[in-house]
Amino acid sequence: MFGLGREREKEWAAFEAEALPLMPDVFRVAQWLVRDRTLAEDLTQETFVQALKSFHRYTPDTNCRAWLVTILYRVNGKRRMKLGQLKLVEDTEEQIASTVAFEPPIPQSLTDEDILAAIERVSPKFAQVVLLADVEEFAYKEVAELLGIPIGTVMSRLHRGRRLLRQELSGYAEGFGIAAEG
Amino acid sequence: MYCKDFRQLLDSYISDELLIETNHDVLRHLEDCGDCRHTLTAHRDLRMQLRNAIVTSSNTQIDPIFVSRVKRELHQQVLNSHGWMSSWDLSGVFGSRVLALGFGCLLIMAFGALLVFDKTNSVARIANSSPINAPANVNTESEIARSVRVSWQQLTAQAVGDHENCAIDHKLKEEPISLDKAAKTYEAYYNGLEKTVDDAMKADLTAGNVQLLESHMCIYDGRRFAHIVFKQDGKVVSVLVTDTDLPTGSVDVMTAKYDENTNAAGLHFGHYALFVVSDLPEADNVTLAKKIAPAIRLHTEKLKA
Numbered sequence: 001m002f003g004l005g006r007e008r009e010k011e012w013a014a015f016e017a018e019a020l021p022l023m024p025d026v027f028r029v030a031q032w033l034v035r036d037r038t039l040a041e042d043l044t045q046e047t048f049v050q051a052l053k054s055f056h057r058y059t060p061d062t063n064c065r066a067w068l069v070t071i072l073y074r075v076n077g078k079r080r081m082k083l084g085q086l087k088l089v090e091d092t093e094e095q096i097a098s099t100v101a102f103e104p105p106i107p108q109s110l111t112d113e114d115i116l117a118a119i120e121r122v123s124p125k126f127a128q129v130v131l132l133a134d135v136e137e138f139a140y141k142e143v144a145e146l147l148g149i150p151i152g153t154v155m156s157r158l159h160r161g162r163r164l165l166r167q168e169l170s171g172y173a174e175g176f177g178i179a180a181e182g
Numbered sequence: 183m184y185c186k187d188f189r190q191l192l193d194s195y196i197s198d199e200l201l202i203e204t205n206h207d208v209l210r211h212l213e214d215c216g217d218c219r220h221t222l223t224a225h226r227d228l229r230m231q232l233r234n235a236i237v238t239s240s241n242t243q244i245d246p247i248f249v250s251r252v253k254r255e256l257h258q259q260v261l262n263s264h265g266w267m268s269s270w271d272l273s274g275v276f277g278s279r280v281l282a283l284g285f286g287c288l289l290i291m292a293f294g295a296l297l298v299f300d301k302t303n304s305v306a307r308i309a310n311s312s313p314i315n316a317p318a319n320v321n322t323e324s325e326i327a328r329s330v331r332v333s334w335q336q337l338t339a340q341a342v343g344d345h346e347n348c349a350i351d352h353k354l355k356e357e358p359i360s361l362d363k364a365a366k367t368y369e370a371y372y373n374g375l376e377k378t379v380d381d382a383m384k385a386d387l388t389a390g391n392v393q394l395l396e397s398h399m400c401i402y403d404g405r406r407f408a409h410i411v412f413k414q415d416g417k418v419v420s421v422l423v424t425d426t427d428l429p430t431g432s433v434d435v436m437t438a439k440y441d442e443n444t445n446a447a448g449l450h451f452g453h454y455a456l457f458v459v460s461d462l463p464e465a466d467n468v469t470l471a472k473k474i475a476p477a478i479r480l481h482t483e484k485l486k487a
Contacts, residue, residue: 113235116236131236135232
């Protein structure tokens with residue numbers, strides 16, 4: 001009565017082949033999104049529950065990772081909305097970005113730990129776009145769709161985020177006497 | 183191209199986000215400028231190092247036990263569920279408990295969901311006033327009551343689904359249309375409904391900070407809803423009106439709790455049903471539904487006259 005039909009078997013096989021291998025990627029994005037392992041696991045699990053339900057809407061062999069991360073952001077948005085954390089704020093990054101005139105040099109000889117510590121110090125709003133674009137290698141357009149913001153805002157946040165990261169690294173390098181390179 | 187221009191384009195160049203022509207300009211500049219080549223290498227290396235640091239960080243490594251558990255539970259969900267592709271997430275519960283509760287929710291849906299309805303008074307009224315003719319040899323009261331309650335339960339589920347999928351997730355299959363257009367295309371009662379509801383919502387100054395966000399006609403699970411979305415005390419509140427064939431006066435205010443946050447309050451009058459769905463406390467939804475209902479009833483009656 002509850003056995004898998006042939007269609008359902010095929011869908012599950014496709015889901016298993018295309019979506020499930022991307023769970024580590026989704027978890028990594030979730031972890032950087034909420035910076036809490038338990039919450040990131042909850043988000044990842046809920047993302048795959050939702051993805052399984054709507055897998056019939058996914059077009060095979062398109063960008064499954066972007067599709068899953070979109071669901072992840074939606075699930076997280078819903079969670080934040082329920083917690084009353086989702087606020088509409090004035091988008092002022094254009095103004096903020098324009099106030100940073102100094103382009104710090106990139107320090108040499110940094111360890112992974114230095115870099116992780118630096119990105120953690122960058123405001124999540126800016127760090128998020130840097131991670132999506134520079135680490136996860138989503139195109140600017142995809143980042144805009146994931147975050148539901150205009151592409152111009154993505155670019156200004158990226159500009160600001162990368163600069164903040166370099167400033168953090170520069171400050172770190174100076175503190176430890178590591179040579180900086182321009 | 184000058185070095186200053188190159189530095190502005192540098193990150194987009196590394197991300198391969200430049201137009202072909204601009205890319206050529208950058209390449210030409212790099213051929214002649216050793217300093218910029220050096221800067222490019224430094225930026226590229228930093229990005230590579232950032233990527234490696236994050237991808238290999240122990241913090242971002244997924245627990246293989248977690249992966250196999252999720253995979254097993256998802257597969258179990260497919261095996262257990264009839265409607266694993268259904269568009270309405272009845273579980274609705276956020277977190278790792280969701281799958282553990284999933285099957286239980288299905289059972290509750292099938293056998294016990296009616297228990298969440300606050301309907302004690304309505305059952306007797308349904309039995310006494312309903313025009314439905316039930317067979318003489320069955321328990322008339324319980325059969326009619328059950329029939330109405332099941333219909334009402336389905337209607338409430340659709341209203342909650344519309345709230346979740348339209349107002350919260352914005353993922354309806356069909357694009358909503360304006361109430362004006364809906365009035366011309368479908369039924370006249372959509373016309374002016376936004377103002378009626380907005381006035382009623384804002385009539386009581388003790389209701390807190392109420393802000394009208396949008397209104398439209400949307401379709402969820404094959405049912406058309408006039409959907410007016412408000413924000414009250416920071417929470418999204420959906421007011422949903424739909425037409426129904428339920429027997430007139432068959433139900434009082436009913437409330438339903440769908441997950442740890444979402445509550446629905448519904449009222450039925452004439453050929454219409456009204457729902458207030460939100461994350462507000464259950465009692466607040468009921469208060470709102472009772473407050474709006476007379477205005478909507480008047481609105482629909484005026485149209486008939």
